[in-house]
Structures are given as structure tokens and as C-alpha cells.
Amino acid sequence: MTLYAGKVVGYAKEAIPALQSYKAIDLKDMLTALNLQAQLKRAVGLLEKVINQTERRVFRGEKVPVSEKVVSFFEDHTDIIVKSRREV
Numbered sequence: 001m002t003l004y005a006g007k008v009v010g011y012a013k014e015a016i017p018a019l020q021s022y023k024a025i026d027l028k029d030m031l032t033a034l035n036l037q038a039q040l041k042r043a044v045g046l047l048e049k050v051i052n053q054t055e056r057r058v059f060r061g062e063k064v065p066v067s068e069k070v071v072s073f074f075e076d077h078t079d080i081i082v083k084s085r086r087e088v
Contacts (some may be wrong), residue, residue: 005051010042046073
């Protein structure tokens with residue numbers, strides 16, 4: 001795993017249980033912590049996929065199947081457009 005990306009994943013993984021055990025003063029703080037926890041879980045999952053994809057494609061020269069590629073970190077519904085005249 002790349003050094004900096006691995007550190008980011010590690011920090012986020014440490015923050016998730018901290019957010020889960022956070023003792024909120026009020027409902028708003030509790031919901032904010034739970035929302036942030038959910039966002040971090042999603043981000044960690046995507047970042048781990050991106051790291052894996054990058055290591056395979058760039059460092060090992062593998063072809064990553066389209067079904068395994070992360071196209072956008074921000075848009076879950078983003079898909080690769082296949083054009084008939086050229087490869088994806």
C-alpha cells in the first residue's frame with residue numbers, strides 16, 4: 001500500500017470506533033458523530049479499492065476489470081462510457 005494513502009486509511013480506521021463510542025451532550029452532536037462515522041466507513045472502503053486498483057494497474061501492470069474500477073470518489077452512480085470507435 002502506498003505510504004501516504006495507507007496512513008490516511010489508518011487514521012480514518014482509528015477515528016471510526018472513536019466516533020462510535022463518542023458520548024454526545026445532545027442529540028445533534030450524537031447524530032453528527034454517527035453521520036461522520038458512516039461517511040468515514042464509506043470513504044475508507046472506496047480508498048482501499050482505489051489503492052488496490054492503483055497498485056495492481058500502475059505498479060504490477062495488471063488490467064483491472066471495469067467492474068472493479070472506482071471511477072469517482074464523490075459520485076456513486078458514475079459509470080464508464082463505452083464508445084464504439086475506441087476502447088474504454
